[in-house]
Amino acid sequence: MIRGTIITENGGYADLHLHTRLSDGTLSVEELLALTKRKGLRCISITDHDNLDSYKIAEGPARDIGIELIPGIEISAVWQGKDIHILGYFCDPTNLALNMELEDFAKQRIARVKAIIKKLNALGIDITYEKVHSYCKGKVIGRPHIAMSLVDEEYIGNFAEAFTKYLGDGCVAFVEKKGLNPQQTIRLIENAGGIAVLAHPYKSGLSDEFIEDMVEWGIKGIEVYSPAQKGAVGRKYKEMAQRFGLVGTGGSDFHTEGGAYPPGCMKMPYTVVQALKECREKSRAEWF
Structure with a gap:
């Protein structure tokens, strides 16, 4: 209602x-x-x-x-x-x-974020799930929170660059949803x-x-x-x-x-x- x-x-x-x-x-x-x-x-x-x-x-x-x-x-x-x-x-x-279903979505998001972080680590980018999660204020974690971490750790210059260089479709750290x-x-x-x-x-x-x-x-x-x-x-x-x-x-x-x-x-x-x-x-x- x-x-x-x-x-x-x-x-x-x-x-x-x-x-x-x-x-x-x-x-x-x-x-x-x-x-x-x-x-x-x-x-x-x-x-x-x-x-x-x-x-x-x-x-x-x-x-x-x-x-x-x-x-x-x-x-x-x-x-x-x-x-x-x-x-x-x-x-x-x-x-x-x-x-x-939303609870399942949250679990899938966590698994995807961890898989992306693993790819980034293999590229020499030293970020952790704990660091990424610190930007998440609710149940829904995702690529934007990874981007925030990359900016904060100065691996990239701005938020958009995270997606064009690492996180966007077809990029080196992309993981299919x-x-x-x-x-x-x-x-x-x-x-x-x-x-x-x-x-x-x-x-x-x-x-x-x-x-x-x-x-x-x-x-x-x-x-x-x-x-x-x-x-x-x-x-x-x-x-x-x-x-x-x-x-x-x-x-x-x-x-x-x-x-x-x-x-x-x-x-x-x-x-x-x-x-x-x-x-x-x-x-x-x-x-x-």
Whole structure:
């Protein structure tokens, strides 16, 4: 059950793609809430990677400051060796099957990080799992935390270099991710009462044909408001959403304060939230 949402007058803006330090962001949940309040947002969803812990922390404080909070998560599915990010909205945070799967994801992430560190050690880079884990403030450890360690130990000059030189696809320390495929991920979200939305298709380099496959597999929305999808690119995905009957959602994909894309920068109207709720109710009627 979703409790404590704030319904105010019509209008306003929403940001449905935000991260905290419970995955790969730099702000605490409380700091992010304060920032979104300062930005004047009416509705937000914190979509940390592979965990729903932020919702449990933010639900009460968000209600207290008058921000509508939608439970959110960004799950990394795997398809032909490629990460496919799928957002889940309105999932029940207490759903047993979802939480069991998320526990497995956490274990897989630890194994992957340790395998990457082993490759880095073989290259003469002396970092440890304990050092990398010190940057992780939640259950979800990943390549960004390795990158932070590499920067701190001065093996590289900046965060992005970690991925272009060591951690990115095909690089010397890359280890392929294991996980659910997109169909399984969509089903996992739906079985937890949620709505599955394809995240940043342009940034992920997804073909139009693959997006059509995702529609066949049951995706209900696609991000059209996204920092990498402006101008003609943004219009293309809005047209695709209309053509396939998808909800065109989005957000800043915010990770760190002071960056180029702060919360609310996409100016996504609250009407998108209303469309997402309508989609959820329609899906619930179909399930029952």
